[in-house]
Amino acid sequence: MIVAERKPIDEILGMVQDAERILVLGCRGCVTVCSAGGEREVEILASLIRLGMKKQGKQVEIIEGSLVRQCDKEYIDGIDQWQGRYDIIISTACGVGVNFIANLRPTDRVYPALNTSFLGGSPEQGVWTEQCAGCGNCVLHLTGGLCPVARCAKSLMNGPCGGSVNGKCEINPQVECVWQSIHDRLGRLDNQEMMNDIMPIRDWSTAGHGGPRKTLRDDLTI
Amino acid sequence: MSFTPDIQAFCCHYTSQQTVAEGREGLKNDGLPDSVTLNRLVCTGKLQVSALLKAFEDGADGVYVAGCPADECHNMKGSKRAAKRVQAVKRALKELGVEPERVEMYHLPRGFHMEFVEAAQEMDKRIKDLGPCPLKGENK
Numbered sequence A: 001m002i003v004a005e006r007k008p009i010d011e012i013l014g015m016v017q018d019a020e021r022i023l024v025l026g027c028r029g030c031v032t033v034c035s036a037g038g039e040r041e042v043e044i045l046a047s048l049i050r051l052g053m054k055k056q057g058k059q060v061e062i063i064e065g066s067l068v069r070q071c072d073k074e075y076i077d078g079i080d081q082w083q084g085r086y087d088i089i090i091s092t093a094c095g096v097g098v099n100f101i102a103n104l105r106p107t108d109r110v111y112p113a114l115n116t117s118f119l120g121g122s123p124e125q126g127v128w129t130e131q132c133a134g135c136g137n138c139v140l141h142l143t144g145g146l147c148p149v150a151r152c153a154k155s156l157m158n159g160p161c162g163g164s165v166n167g168k169c170e171i172n173p174q175v176e177c178v179w180q181s182i183h184d185r186l187g188r189l190d191n192q193e194m195m196n197d198i199m200p201i202r203d204w205s206t207a208g209h210g211g212p213r214k215t216l217r218d219d220l221t222i
Numbered sequence B: 001m002s003f004t005p006d007i008q009a010f011c012c013h014y015t016s017q018q019t020v021a022e023g024r025e026g027l028k029n030d031g032l033p034d035s036v037t038l039n040r041l042v043c044t045g046k047l048q049v050s051a052l053l054k055a056f057e058d059g060a061d062g063v064y065v066a067g068c069p070a071d072e073c074h075n076m077k078g079s080k081r082a083a084k085r086v087q088a089v090k091r092a093l094k095e096l097g098v099e100p101e102r103v104e105m106y107h108l109p110r111g112f113h114m115e116f117v118e119a120a121q122e123m124d125k126r127i128k129d130l131g132p133c134p135l136k137g138e139n140k
């Protein structure tokens, strides 16, 4: 899922300073699962904005809404139901949602309530960790299923750097060295000889270094 | 200037059995301050962050939660969950530039105990010392 977390309330209050009517708009996709921007968080954020503005002696009217997703055109059209009732939208979706509203509603003012952080998973309740960087050219079949692009601090492709110590990364002793993990896992799978294959110099154009990416599926377009 | 705070207490069924048995008058005789309004819940684990914030929106100067002892909650982890949510509200108050002490978690023994009244008295004193909650916007 896409993992995000709420911006500091001060930053959000700065965005809404001149607004009298605010649509706080949640998303029922990834940000609901990572407890950053679903219906529950919309309720909390709306409350915090009202309290923060009231402290400054200002009254605001807040509509609390949410969409199935904010990354699909058909759902963005759902904002029409609040047409004329808000001055600005505070979106609690990931950055994709905010971009989509900005793309599709040219005269709506929309601001992000979240910092979109990474693609990750939840190893235990309340914890999320980065697992994939969306590089567009997956190598997990060569690395025992563990990603060196997202999980090695230097995105090294051919084994660990010289700083790996006792399975930990040199940037921080709390962080696993994913190359140690790849080595250990390939060993357990009796595939350690894969470590000897040298990966060629990579073409990073699929990773966004060639500009914004687009996927087109001809079989699905109408 | 005399100030009678509005303190909202959220108590679980078990820590607040006293309130049912003694009634408001009985509790008052035990020393429960007038500033405290008791809200009974089946379990404090049911309390959401938004409900605690709503109490501040409705004009509370202080809010506290009384749940079972952390490791002896009738519903296993209810009061531990509540304590986490109180922590989240403390962080939110701090972010808003308001004293985090305005919200508190108490783990109290179940049944009839003076601690139930003492918690209310402690909050009453604390909030009187802090004065009216700035979130009411009355200082502007």
Ligand code: SF4
Binding pocket: A131, A132, A133, A134, A135, A136, A137, A138, A139, A140, A147, A148, A149, A150
């Ligand atoms: S190699 Fe690329 S696509 Fe595969 S998990 Fe890593 S970042 Fe994601």
Ligand code: SF4
Binding pocket: A151, A152, A153, A154, A155, A156, A159, A160, A161, A162, A163, A164, A165, A168, A169, A170, A171, A176, A177, A178, A179, A180
């Ligand atoms: S110690 Fe391991 S994870 Fe850290 S930068 Fe070096 S190879 Fe990558």
